[in-house]
Amino acid sequence: MTTATLERVPAVSSPADASAARSIDLEFSNAREVHAGLEEAVSELIEVAAQEASCGILVTRLHPGRYTVALDESVPFGETYEAIAA
Template sequence: MFTPTECIEIRVKSRHALDDRLEAAVQDLKEAAMRSRTCGILITRHQPGQYTAELSDQVPFGLTREHCR
């Protein structure tokens, strides 16, 4: 079973910064996902301005999903 190890924390104060940071995180994670080909990318909003982007075996390879807590 795949154990995700790639996780990027994102903390921002503006929408513009959020868009830039999320795009950069997704691009970095895409490279890692291509190596394993077993998971997709999960973006989780924990609270306003606080997100994580991570590889997840709960998301099919090739997809990115968003989740709010």
């Protein structure tokens, strides 16, 4: 069973407000679900990142089975980085 929550940014009226961060928090109860779940989350954020072309995607492992996939300005556009939270 996969539990995923998506933090949605409300629609904005001006492009300047569109730079608000987007992230997806994921929690998996089964190791077999991790790969497919992360790929789906990254694919969704690729679409968002492509609209602005200003940042890449950071996948962070918070602890076993818990991840955050987020747009991150420290990651170059078109790239996806992985990190493990300390």
